[in-house]
Amino acid sequence: xxxxxxxxxxxxxxxxxxxxxxxxxxxxxxxxxxxxxxxxxxxxxxxxxxxxxxxxxxxxxxxxxxxxxxxxxxxxxxxxxxxxxxxxxxxxxxxxxx
Numbered sequence: 001x002x003x004x005x006x007x008x009x010x011x012x013x014x015x016x017x018x019x020x021x022x023x024x025x026x027x028x029x030x031x032x033x034x035x036x037x038x039x040x041x042x043x044x045x046x047x048x049x050x051x052x053x054x055x056x057x058x059x060x061x062x063x064x065x066x067x068x069x070x071x072x073x074x075x076x077x078x079x080x081x082x083x084x085x086x087x088x089x090x091x092x093x094x095x096x097x098x
Contacts, residue, residue: 004056005090012052017045061087
C-alpha cells in the first residue's frame, strides 16, 4: 500500500501496443514494370504518464518496543510506579511518553 509519509506522490508510465503488430506503408514510387518502391512505418507504442497523489490519513501511534518485561511484587502498594513506555506518532515522527 502507498504511504503518505514515505512518498506523497507516485509517477508511472503506461505503454500500450497492439497485440498484432500494425504496419503502414506509403508508396514512394510506382513503376509500370517491376516492383514499386515503398516506405514502411513501424508501429510506435503509445504511452501515457500518470501521477498518483497519495492522501494523508491519521495513522495510529505505534510502540517501537511493543514487548517489555516488567516485574512487580505480588502484594505491592496501590498506585506505585510500574514503567514508562514510548509511543511514536507516525504522522509527526515525535515520541510521546505514556
